[in-house]
Amino acid sequence: MAKQNAFYAQSGGVTAVINASACGVIETARQHSDQIGTVYAGRNGIIGALTEELIDTSVLSDAEVAALRHTPGGAFGSCRYKLKDIETHRSQYERLIEVFKAHDIGYFFYNGGNDSADTCLKVSQLAESMGYPLKAVHIPKTVDNDLPVTDNCPGFGSVAKYIAVSTKEAALDIESMCATSTKVFILEVMGRHAGWIAAAGGLAGRGEGEPPHLIIFPEIPFDRGTVMARVDDCVKKYGYCVIVISEGARYADGTFLADAGTTDAFGHKQLGGVAPTLAGMVKQDLGYKYHWAVADYLQRSARHLSSATDVAQAYAVGKAAVKLALEGKNSVMPTILRTNDAPYQWEIGEACLSDIANVEKFMPRDYITPDGFGISALGRQYLAPLIQGEDFPPYKDGMPQYIRLQHKLVSRKLPDFQP
Amino acid sequence: MAKQNAFYAQSGGVTAVINASACGVIETARQHSDQIGTVYAGRNGIIGALTEELIDTSVLSDAEVAALRHTPGGAFGSCRYKLKDIETHRSQYERLIEVFKAHDIGYFFYNGGNDSADTCLKVSQLAESMGYPLKAVHIPKTVDNDLPVTDNCPGFGSVAKYIAVSTKEAALDIESMCATSTKVFILEVMGRHAGWIAAAGGLAGRGEGEPPHLIIFPEIPFDRGTVMARVDDCVKKYGYCVIVISEGARYADGTFLADAGTTDAFGHKQLGGVAPTLAGMVKQDLGYKYHWAVADYLQRSARHLSSATDVAQAYAVGKAAVKLALEGKNSVMPTILRTNDAPYQWEIGEACLSDIANVEKFMPRDYITPDGFGISALGRQYLAPLIQGEDFPPYKDGMPQYIRLQHKLVSRKLPDFQP
Numbered sequence: 131m132a133k134q135n136a137f138y139a140q141s142g143g144v145t146a147v148i149n150a151s152a153c154g155v156i157e158t159a160r161q162h163s164d165q166i167g168t169v170y171a172g173r174n175g176i177i178g179a180l181t182e183e184l185i186d187t188s189v190l191s192d193a194e195v196a197a198l199r200h201t202p203g204g205a206f207g208s209c210r211y212k213l214k215d216i217e218t219h220r221s222q223y224e225r226l227i228e229v230f231k232a233h234d235i236g237y238f239f240y241n242g243g244n245d246s247a248d249t250c251l252k253v254s255q256l257a258e259s260m261g262y263p264l265k266a267v268h269i270p271k272t273v274d275n276d277l278p279v280t281d282n283c284p285g286f287g288s289v290a291k292y293i294a295v296s297t298k299e300a301a302l303d304i305e306s307m308c309a310t311s312t313k314v315f316i317l318e319v320m321g322r323h324a325g326w327i328a329a330a331g332g333l334a335g336r337g338e339g340e341p342p343h344l345i346i347f348p349e350i351p352f353d354r355g356t357v358m359a360r361v362d363d364c365v366k367k368y369g370y371c372v373i374v375i376s377e378g379a380r381y382a383d384g385t386f387l388a389d390a391g392t393t394d395a396f397g398h399k400q401l402g403g404v405a406p407t408l409a410g411m412v413k414q415d416l417g418y419k420y421h422w423a424v425a426d427y428l429q430r431s432a433r434h435l436s437s438a439t440d441v442a443q444a445y446a447v448g449k450a451a452v453k454l455a456l457e458g459k460n461s462v463m464p465t466i467l468r469t470n471d472a473p474y475q476w477e478i479g480e481a482c483l484s485d486i487a488n489v490e491k492f493m494p495r496d497y498i499t500p501d502g503f504g505i506s507a508l509g510r511q512y513l514a515p516l517i518q519g520e521d522f523p524p525y526k527d528g529m530p531q532y533i534r535l536q537h538k539l540v541s542r543k544l545p546d547f548q549p
Numbered sequence: 550m551a552k553q554n555a556f557y558a559q560s561g562g563v564t565a566v567i568n569a570s571a572c573g574v575i576e577t578a579r580q581h582s583d584q585i586g587t588v589y590a591g592r593n594g595i596i597g598a599l600t601e602e603l604i605d606t607s608v609l610s611d612a613e614v615a616a617l618r619h620t621p622g623g624a625f626g627s628c629r630y631k632l633k634d635i636e637t638h639r640s641q642y643e644r645l646i647e648v649f650k651a652h653d654i655g656y657f658f659y660n661g662g663n664d665s666a667d668t669c670l671k672v673s674q675l676a677e678s679m680g681y682p683l684k685a686v687h688i689p690k691t692v693d694n695d696l697p698v699t700d701n702c703p704g705f706g707s708v709a710k711y712i713a714v715s716t717k718e719a720a721l722d723i724e725s726m727c728a729t730s731t732k733v734f735i736l737e738v739m740g741r742h743a744g745w746i747a748a749a750g751g752l753a754g755r756g757e758g759e760p761p762h763l764i765i766f767p768e769i770p771f772d773r774g775t776v777m778a779r780v781d782d783c784v785k786k787y788g789y790c791v792i793v794i795s796e797g798a799r800y801a802d803g804t805f806l807a808d809a810g811t812t813d814a815f816g817h818k819q820l821g822g823v824a825p826t827l828a829g830m831v832k833q834d835l836g837y838k839y840h841w842a843v844a845d846y847l848q849r850s851a852r853h854l855s856s857a858t859d860v861a862q863a864y865a866v867g868k869a870a871v872k873l874a875l876e877g878k879n880s881v882m883p884t885i886l887r888t889n890d891a892p893y894q895w896e897i898g899e900a901c902l903s904d905i906a907n908v909e910k911f912m913p914r915d916y917i918t919p920d921g922f923g924i925s926a927l928g929r930q931y932l933a934p935l936i937q938g939e940d941f942p943p944y945k946d947g948m949p950q951y952i953r954l955q956h957k958l959v960s961r962k963l964p965d966f967q968p
Contacts (some may be wrong), residue, residue: 203721302622
């Protein structure tokens with residue numbers, strides 16, 4: 131196989147460890163410099179491929195590449211941009227192939243969630259139909275943990291650890307003060323359709339009586355009367371009540387508790403503000419003093435508290451993607467296989483993109499307690515290993531030493547293109 | 550001096566390091582067991598003294614006491630409860646002295662902010678007027694950093710580090726995505742009247758062009774037009790805008806941007822929700838896509854990210870309080886004296902409570918840039934040392950190992966009292 135260049139792009143919401151995957155891709159490619167030339171990174175994700183804005187990663191020192199492993203955010207830029215339908219917008223896909231051709235790109239690594247898995251699959255199929263030899267490998271990434279087949283998704287373990295630790299810490303605060311002050315604390319967490327992140331809050335305690343006292347999942351229809359009765363019971367029994375609520379909490383008819391009314395580029399509703407909404411109900415129905423927090427981007431960028439397991443897996447899927455491509459695999463995604471629960475053991479597997487694209491994995495009902503407000507033993511068994519281990523970034527003068535790359539763009543060879 | 554017992558109580562909002570002060574008190578008292586008998590801790594702060602609910606700390610193992618150093622929240626319970634006016638409610642103060650007398654308490658250590666410094670002073674004065682020998686020492690604690698005389702307050706350094714790191718991490722996230730997604734990010738931080746915590750966000754960057762692009766201080770009157778123009782300029786220039794805003798942000802007439810309309814036990818207005826309020830202005834005036842976070846209790850309980858400097862100082866003021874009392878000092882507070890800026894050096898000083906009680910320290914205007922939206926070189930010089938060093942708690946199974954004490958109450962000797 132002749133030596134060819136590679137293209138790597140980050141897609142969708144970034145995570146604390148997506149750059150660890152980038153690090154895995156670039157370091158592994160450098161180890162196979164006989165087969166892979168330069169790794170080009172798309173500036174702002176797939177848009178960079180369409181506009182031919184390719185970042186030359188060959189100018190990065192080994193130390194700079196290594197620093198990606200401990201740097202949150204998307205070092206090359208990411209985007210919320212879904213390629214349009216291939217039937218009606220074939221030119222977009224053809225443009226990608228043109229750009230790949232112009233820069234002798236034979237490997238396409240796309241680092242993202244469900245939507246990008248779908249794009250990766252389509253690009254692979256189009257390349258094949260156009261007779262362009264391309265190895266397209268998807269690299270899993272999503273804090274939402276909602277990709278199928280893989281046991282878990284890189285990015286999730288770190289946000290899970292952040293939410294579990296934050297819940298535990300805030301609960302100690304509230305417990306200290308509840309006799310005379312705040313009795314109800316509400317933490318809003320991410321997870322539009324799947325309650326994985328909310329579930330991670332459950333790791334703060336060991337169940338009954340230990341905070342969080344209530345987890346509100348998007349999978350369990352919200353009933354105001356039931357929830358308020360539980361909160362009231364909890365305050366009467368324990369003196370306080372800690373609630374972790376998913377931004378995607380919704381009523382039985384599917385209406386979100388807090389619907390900001392705007393949609394993102396993928397057509398998903400932009401949510402936010404479910405915590406103050408719930409706090410308002412507590413005030414109105416129960417009259418307890420409350421506080422609420424919305425972690426928002428803090429939770430998915432908190433590299434200072436990443437799970438060592440998550441960092442290792444994010445790196446491993448990046449590395450595996452390159453290995454798979456070099457083995458000639460196409461339209462695949464490296465997965466994380468759990469081979470043992472306690473002690474937790476995992477290895478890298480492989481899935482066909484056709485089994486991944488646009489499929490969302492929800493929390494199994496039996497990971498949630500029968501009453502719908504906590505995690506079951508089975509849920510705990512699944513979640514607990516994912517937050518194991520610490521992987522602190524280096525610090526200097528009290529601050530983590532994250533890297534910000536200078537982006538050296540490759541000279542363009544093609545005419546402009548309006549994506 | 551005959552051997553007497555000590556009383557220790559936590560007051561007001563707890564912090565990530567108030568227990569480190571408790572640890573300093575108890576460990577130091579144990580080292581002077583010839584002079585100090587048992588350290589009793591007030592259950593839920595000063596209320597525990599009024600109701601004669603005294604926690605016997607002598608049953609705690611040395612390891613349990615040592616674990617307080619790395620445990621957030623208030624291990625003995627704190628309270629928002631201000632003793633009433635001594636002229637009209639003298640019986641409250643007399644009750645305290647009765648309880649102290651009944652349990653042979655000769656040392657009173659009160660760990661809190663402005664309000665508790667005032668209480669500590671009054672108790673000391675009353676004891677003297679009643680001829681009861683009491684050494685009353687206040688131990689500084691407040692995330693708001695608004696106590697006078699002392700260079701800084703234990704509790705502040707850790708929240709400062711949390712806000713600086715969180716701002717830096719979130720900014721990397723937003724920068725990654727701003728080409729196609731969120732352009733304005735707003736982080737709401739604590740600090741009712743003083744902008745110290747908001748200022749700490751400034752440590753995330755080095756100034757001009759580096760996030761946070763705007764800090765909104767309670768000390769600088771909020772002008773919607775000016776702020777929106779700055780946000781717009783920033784997005785046009787850098788592609789995105791990161792804003793750290795104090796919960797106490799207010800208009801020129803003193804009205805808070807977000808006034809929840811409720812007050813706490815001290816009569817302070819309970820704030821919250823300034824971030825969504827500002828986000829609404831961004832949406833209405835500029836139309837940019839925004840996200841907002843409210844860190845709330847997460848910021849003051851984040852022991853996982855404490856400043857090692859802060860932990861050391863919190864411990865040191867607890868230790869110094871005992872030393873001062875043993876030297877026969879009364880109505881005093883150990884302070885932190887900055888003896889050098891770079892390298893940062895500090896030592897423990899001493900202040901009279903009459904100089905501390907009910908005095909609030911605001912951000913000096915020259916710590917803020919002339920335009921009112923950032924920290925000056927002077928401000929940076931003051932703040933930077935306070936976040937230095939990491940002091941990670943021990944972890945097990947991915948979670949910090951915080952201690953929750955069993956409270957063994959001492960047998961009551963007095964009739965009931967309704968505080």
